[in-house]
Amino acid sequence: MSIKESNYWLETLRESPKGSAGPLPESVDVAILGGGFCGLSAARTLAKRGVRVALLEAETFGWGASSRNGGMVLTGMKLAVPTLIGRYGREAVQRMYAASLEGIDLVEQIVREEVIDCHFSRCGHLEVACKQAHFDAYAEAAQQIRREFHHELRIVPRGELRAEIGAEIYFGGLVDETSAGLNPAQFVSGLAKAAQRAGACLFDHARVRRVSPQTAAGTRTFRVETLRGTLMAREVILATGAYTTGTTPALRKKIIPIGSYIIATEVLDEELARELSPRGRMIYDSRHFLYYYRLAPDNRMLFGGRAAFFPESESTVRESAELLHHGMIGVFPQLRDVKVEYVWGGTLDFASDAMPHSGKIGGLYFASGFAGHGVAAATWMGAKLASVICGDVDDNPFSKIAFPGAPLGLRSGNTWALPLAGLYYRVLDWLT
Ligand SMILES: Cc1cc2nc3c(=O)[nH]c(=O)nc-3n(C[C@H](O)[C@H](O)[C@H](O)COP(=O)(O)OP(=O)(O)OC[C@H]3O[C@@H](n4cnc5c(N)ncnc54)[C@H](O)[C@@H]3O)c2cc1C
Numbered sequence: 001m002s003i004k005e006s007n008y009w010l011e012t013l014r015e016s017p018k019g020s021a022g023p024l025p026e027s028v029d030v031a032i033l034g035g036g037f038c039g040l041s042a043a044r045t046l047a048k049r050g051v052r053v054a055l056l057e058a059e060t061f062g063w064g065a066s067s068r069n070g071g072m073v074l075t076g077m078k079l080a081v082p083t084l085i086g087r088y089g090r091e092a093v094q095r096m097y098a099a100s101l102e103g104i105d106l107v108e109q110i111v112r113e114e115v116i117d118c119h120f121s122r123c124g125h126l127e128v129a130c131k132q133a134h135f136d137a138y139a140e141a142a143q144q145i146r147r148e149f150h151h152e153l154r155i156v157p158r159g160e161l162r163a164e165i166g167a168e169i170y171f172g173g174l175v176d177e178t179s180a181g182l183n184p185a186q187f188v189s190g191l192a193k194a195a196q197r198a199g200a201c202l203f204d205h206a207r208v209r210r211v212s213p214q215t216a217a218g219t220r221t222f223r224v225e226t227l228r229g230t231l232m233a234r235e236v237i238l239a240t241g242a243y244t245t246g247t248t249p250a251l252r253k254k255i256i257p258i259g260s261y262i263i264a265t266e267v268l269d270e271e272l273a274r275e276l277s278p279r280g281r282m283i284y285d286s287r288h289f290l291y292y293y294r295l296a297p298d299n300r301m302l303f304g305g306r307a308a309f310f311p312e313s314e315s316t317v318r319e320s321a322e323l324l325h326h327g328m329i330g331v332f333p334q335l336r337d338v339k340v341e342y343v344w345g346g347t348l349d350f351a352s353d354a355m356p357h358s359g360k361i362g363g364l365y366f367a368s369g370f371a372g373h374g375v376a377a378a379t380w381m382g383a384k385l386a387s388v389i390c391g392d393v394d395d396n397p398f399s400k401i402a403f404p405g406a407p408l409g410l411r412s413g414n415t416w417a418l419p420l421a422g423l424y425y426r427v428l429d430w431l432t
Contacts (some may be wrong), residue, residue: 003321005314007068008264008342009185017061017192019204024229028054028201030400031224031233031318033208033248036066037374038367039239040191040202041382047174047198049233049390054233055200056226058207062304064243065374068302068346070292072282073104073123073180073186073375075151078354087353088401090148092131097149102114103376104180106383110183114197116190118183119297125282126156126181128170129141134286135172141382142174151178166275167285167331181294185277191379194332196415208247211236213363219364227360234388238366239382241374242246242349252404255369255412256350256421260303263328264342265335273299275348276332287385288425291327292372301335303328306422321431348372352406359399365389369403 030046032039035057046053057063077084077100084093111120129135135158142153156164156173164173167366196202201227210225216231222236238248242257268276277283277295284292293303303324321343327337351357351369358367358381367381384396409416 003263003340004342005317005344006342007185007344008296008302009067009071009183011110012183013185013189014074015189017189017196018204019057019061019202019206021300024203024206024226024231025052025201027221027232028052029233029249030054030237031056031222031231031237032239033211034202034241034243035061035192035202036062036064036239036241037188037191037378039237039381040188040195041110042197042237043169043200043202044191044198044388045383046279046389047200047389049193049386051386051390053200054231055202056183056193056206056208056224057202057204058243060204061192061202062185062243065346065348066188066378067185068262068344069184069375070181070282070294070302070380071184071375072125072284072292072294072372073107073120073182074282074373075176075178076103077356077373078371081141081148085148085304087183087188092397094148095409097151099397101151101178103380106380107182107187108180110191110194110379111187113189115147116187116194117303118186118190120180120182120187120282122176122178122180123280123282124175125284126164127174127286128161128165128167129172129286130170131286131404132171138172138174163278164281165277166334169331170285172363175281179282181280182375183297187347187375194404208417210247211364222364230258236364237385237389238361238364238368239378241368241378242347242369242412244349244368246413247386248364250411251366251368254351254357254403256307256406256410257347257412258350259316260304260306260348260372261343261345262302263321263324263340265301265303266339266341268299268301268338270293270299273301276301276334276359285428289330289422289429293328293331300341301328301332301338320345349374350425352404352410355401356381356398357401357403358396359403359404
């Protein structure tokens with residue numbers, strides 16, 4: 001296979017957003033570390049509300065997970081509803097679920113208001129059952145979601161699955177019509193331009209090396225040192241996701257960085273594309289070690305998974321191409337002779353409780369732990385953090401829950417135990 005080791009989405013960008021060329025301002029109201037969905041959404045909201053904001057991105061805008069993902073804008077959270085209710089109680093979980101739906105609405109609203117050409121579409125998502133027992137559990141899950149959140153899911157028995165997917169290996173499916181799909185690189189690029197239009201100053205290649213609190217005349221501020229100079233900020237937002245470094249050690253200790261990889265085929269002809277995914281859904285399977293896949297707007301099949309648990313490197317990306325190709329043919333034998341043209345990887349930001357988190361750590365605002373739901377959740381959390389900084393009541397249900405540290409060996413910067421975690425989930429998938 002001769003495959004380009006690069007992110008297909010980036011090749012669809014007509015023009016990448018450009019950062020400010022000049023020096024950093026001496027001081028701002030808010031400095032944001034990280035230019036993905038979370039940081040850019042916060043910057044847009046703050047600037048629209050008249051706050052002086054500087055966003056500092058170590059690489060280029062969207063360089064992190066935000067331009068590398070599957071572009072699935074999904075309802076719900078990672079964990080099953082009974083687990084969530086057992087942990088946080090019914091009322092809190094109802095607000096969390098509502099937030100997940102609001103996140104999708106917010107993405108749609110931003111796309112519309114800012115006229116972002118990113119192929120946003122409410123195409124719905126399809127979860128497919130890898131075992132009969134997984135399918136049997138769908139009825140109960142759908143009922144619970146209807147009862148607790150008044151949200152409708154549709155069960156698709158095996159005999160009717162053909163209308164949803166051209167694969168024979170699954171035991172049935174569960175459809176949620178509310179979810180959406182988009183081109184993440186185009187969305188993040190549009191979000192950056194929108195933040196700039198609103199008045200935010202965005203600086204790329206401005207890695208932050210140190211954030212230190214200072215107090216002068218009874219007022220606390222932060223000195224933010226970057227590769228492009230230093231600025232003072234009244235408040236700081238950490239929106240560094242899975243790419244959080246030792247610059248902010250307290251947050252880094254909380255994050256488990258998990259690699260995820262995607263291959264993209266050559267453009268499929270219309271007939272084959274419709275056979276594989278007649279309704280153009282965002283699709284994922286019911287395993288812990290799951291595959292997720294979708295058609296790109298130009299009819300390539302994008303097929304992703306945790307082929308390696310380690311964050312991306314040249315070797316994990318290369319190995320993932322083989323593994324994902326094998327996985328894709330297992331699902332869609334029709335793609336046996338179709339060329340794979342791209343492979344890339346990125347790092348997901350997991351908390352050890354598999355929940356998103358937001359709030360303050362060491363005096364700095366943060367939002368992280370979006371796992372595979374960051375397109376909607378990171379966009380929503382960024383906007384929420386901004387509104388709290390502007391003085392609005394904090395009604396974010398994820399800012400009220402405890403944020404556990406990541407176990408040793410799994411935390412960002414020290415991930416020797418990640419393959420063991422991968423093995424654990426493979427065994428779990430085999431057993432359950
Ligand atoms: C392969 C893959 C597939 C995925 N698929 C989906 C999906 O289909 N649907 C979904 O909802 N989610 C998906 N996700 C998850 C989603 O992409 C993330 O949760 C989301 O993008 C996180 O956004 P963010 O803004 O928090 O972080 P990021 O987009 O990762 O941005 C963080 C930024 O911080 C910068 N940074 C780090 N340290 C510093 C510093 N010291 N100074 C300045 N800048 C710094 C980094 O350079 C980076 O650009 C996927 C993720 C991956 C990797």
